[in-house]
Amino acid sequence: MEWDDYGQLKPTGPATHRRSEAFARLCPFSPEATNEDAIAAARFPDAPQHDARLGRYTSCHVGAVAEAPFRERGSSGGMVSWVAAELMRRGEIDGVLHVHPGTPGQPFFGYRISRNEDELLAGARSRYHPVHLAEVLDQVRATPGRYAVVGIPCFIKAVHLARAQDPVLAERITHMLGLFCGHMKSARFVQSFAWQLGVDHDRVRAVEYRLKDANRPANWYTAHLTLDDGSTVQNEWFHLADGDWGAGYFQNSACNFCDDVVAETADVSFGDAWVEPYSSDGRGTNVVVVRAPLIQRLIDEGRAEGRLDLQPVDADFVADTQAAGFRQRREGLAYRLTWAKRGIRPVKRVAPQAKGIGWRRKLVYRTRAAISRDSHRMAWLAARTGRPQLYLGWARRTYAVYEGLTYDRGRFAPLFSRIERVAGRRKDG
Structure with missing residues (x-):
């Protein structure tokens, strides 16, 4: 994977490889790839519920982690890190593949493997930046163990497709934790932040897309940049020229042809509760869609022990929290598909x-x-x-x-x- 002129990651290599049957089956947007319905049917054959928007599922919830420090350290209600940490505590996995801030001289973000709770929490928060899985999948191939992957819908699907071709990955990647997704941005989004905050992009050393403040509504995003001298600059997204997420600035073109909002192939999926009164709660609130029996047990026990503050909800509630995303990926996609000519x-x-x-x-x-x-x-x-x-x-x-x-x-x-x-x-x- 290499950067193009627009700040997006693209596959490279011999043309014969990129046109091969194996590659066609691996890319999540390829017409040759197995679709989400087939993957979910094989992964969750006993899931009792099905919804055209959420796919197969066992239960849905809204709420947050009551056990410190997960909610405080996360962008939303802390559920992603809590489930990953609980899988490690119980010995179900040896590591978690998820996105971390980059090291000096490296891209702002990249996938790493966390092997303890401190490393896991260091990678919490939302990262709207291009990343890829190639290097961490190589690490999984080289190091025996059981691993969980955290990712947006197309990444989770891509891991399923890779597991279908690689028996080592199939054996070692045992759990999939999905993130709801509106679309992915290019690296130019950070450059736009720098332009609008009046700083040189080359001086930016760290990016926070959603600076958390319990005293402000959760949906008031704040862009926050740390510079090379340790100083910081920030501004709310609604003051930025391109701060309306739904308008699609810097969107990857593939996102115009995605029909999975909630990571339907993941064992459990997490999103933000973008409905009132939750969207006004600056502490952050998750909606959770559970599909795998083990994750259901973890959540049931966490609720019974008071470690999770979750309430059951139905599929309509979850879909309402992502109403704009579903319009874009259902009605909007149907219309865009009529344009496809070349x-x-x-x-x-x-x-x-x-x-x-x-x-x-x-x-x-x-x-x-x-x-x-x-x-x-x-x-x-x-x-x-x-x-x-x-x-x-x-x-x-x-x-x-x-x-x-x-x-x-x-x-x-x-x-x-x-x-x-x-x-x-x-x-x-």
């Missing part, structure tokens, strides 16, 4: 469909796709010319259009009225 045509569990989607929603999806594509190009041009305002000015203008479509007609009311009149005349014949 290159590899993805095979998804969502059928191509444009009928029944209103013109305004179609404009939203078109605008998001344009933002996700052109933000890479504009940021590259701004960095290449040393003129950050090329990108930032473009980002503010495009966001004004996006905001007009998604939130309030505002300054675009005359334009929308005209579009509606034209659309009405066409509908009438």
